[in-house]
Amino acid sequence: MAFSSPGAAQATDWEPNEALEPCFTSDGTDEGVAAALAKCRELLGSARYGGEDAAMLRYAIINFESRTLTVDEQVERLTSLTRESLPVNYRYQRDALLAGICYDAKKWACVVDAIRPDLRSNYLAMSELTMFAEAMTETQGVAAVETLASELIQQDTQSAVGYLLRADARKQGGDKAGAAGDLVTAGARMRSDYADGQNHVCWRLVTELGAADKARDACDAAVLANPLNWAVWDSHGAMNLALGENGKAWQSYELAVRLDEKAASALYGRGLAWERYGNPEKAREDKAAALAIDPDVAKDYEGYGI
Structure with a gap:
């Protein structure tokens, strides 16, 4: 799994100077990696570089050597390279790389330690x-x-x-x-205008936890924040459907389908709303259209319990 790091530049961004640049450029081939690795080792061994430059050379070496290192060796190398020794804009990359390696190896305590400095800042x-x-x-x-x-x-x-x-x-x-x-x-x-975050809360409360009665605030906030996103209306429809408010569910799903006529989840949900609203013919049409797009959508809704 790849953990992401912040994309925004910071005032203290570190960039390699002309002398260090060859160490940080590789075409990805075995020959290119070998050449860059050799250059990194040469520069680090010259003792001309210290501080952040030296830390970045070590970081580059670890990255290049990862092809041949075991998971335990990669974790050991990255852990020994403390985040404080790296430039600010690379600390999160180091944490993300370490977290991804540990995650793939199911080393949970290692993942926790790797992401601990970043979680509070919402970098994941x-x-x-x-x-x-x-x-x-x-x-x-x-x-x-x-x-x-x-x-x-x-x-x-x-x-x-x-x-x-x-x-x-x-x-x-x-x-x-x-x-x-x-x-x-x-x-x-969360901020009420954070549509993705509010929709995340809405959807999970409704479809994973059977708590649609607790989801109204988040679902309403999501559609207010981004009313042109079909997914927020899809979640809103699922909430209403779970609460037995079939007319409101139909309205939400209708808006979702208008925004994306190929949204299988919204089409199937509208079909369920039609069905519970007393229009079996329309229900069959919507369900058939949804299943033609996504054959698993009916099973998904069964899992949602709505």
Whole structure:
């Protein structure tokens, strides 16, 4: 798994000078990597470079050597290269690289340690937090994530990140009520105009946790923030459908389909709304259209429990 790092430039961005540039350019071929690696080693061994330059040379070497290193060796090398020794704009890349290696190797404690400095600043996207936590099939991993989340909440009760992470951990541990409560709190901590974040909370409350009755604030905020996005109306429709408000569900799904006529989820949801609204012919039409686009959409809705 690849964890993302912030794309925005910072005032302290580090860039290699002309002498260091050959170390940081490679065409990706075995020969190109070997040439760049040799140059890095040469420059580092010359003792002409110290501080951030030396740290970046070591970072480049680790990257190039990763093709031949075991997972344990990669973790050891990256861990020995402390983030504080790197330029600010590369610290997050180092953390993301380490987190990805540890994630693939199912070294959960290592993942937690790698992403710990970045979580509070929202540098990892919510989808990545969810993928991370949901992969925790081992009890130790779930406990580690929940502990980290609780620490983050204690550090900053106004940040949504800790609550989002703890919700994932609690869901994975079987505590759906606790997970729903944390998601509601996360939604309240987010900006109301953060459409993707509010929709994330809305959708998960409705389709994963059976808590549509707690999703209204987030679902409404998402459609207000980005009314031209079919996905937020799809989530809004699912909420209304789950609450038995079939007329409102139809209206939401209708808007979603108008925005994207190929949105299978919205088409199928509108079909369900038609069905419960007493129009079986329209229901069959929408469901057939949805299944032609996505043959699994009916099973998805069965899983949602709506």
